[in-house]
Amino acid sequence: MYIMRDRLSATIAERSNSIKEMLVRAEDARTINQFCLMSKYYQKMHTLNQAMVAEHKIRCNNHEELLKLLRNLNKIIEQGSRLRVGAPASRLISACRDAIVQEHFDMLQKIILFGV
Structure with a gap:
């Protein structure tokens, strides 16, 4: 890119x-x-x-x-974090951000589905 x-x-x-x-x-x-x-x-x-x-x-x-x-991706991550409460939701968002920064896009789906 x-x-x-x-x-x-x-x-x-x-x-x-x-x-x-x-x-x-x-x-x-x-x-x-x-x-x-x-x-x-x-x-x-x-x-x-x-x-x-x-x-x-x-x-x-x-x-x-x-x-x-990116707006759509952000909405998906936000909806995935709403399925969790408290610290797990925060960890999910930070894990998704880390995956995006490191360009591990295949991991995003797994992180959202199964959590951190």
Whole structure:
């Protein structure tokens, strides 16, 4: 999960630098009155910008879906803890949190069903 996020961040940084480079080149072409070249750079910059906007929308949608799933998971853990009273309920919640942090998602079902 972290590798994918790092890869996406690196891609965004690379495209952002490319857009900055295209902007500088387009402005240089404008100052020397090469408008065809300037237009070409602006078209490339527009294409890169559209790709970045599309990737950003994908990341936003993925983030919203992740938040929705985490809310559902939190409700499931809360309902599982309501089946217990006192210390066992607290232990169940902390065990579920530990399983999530350590990415032992297969253990969540067992923790909720059988307790700690």
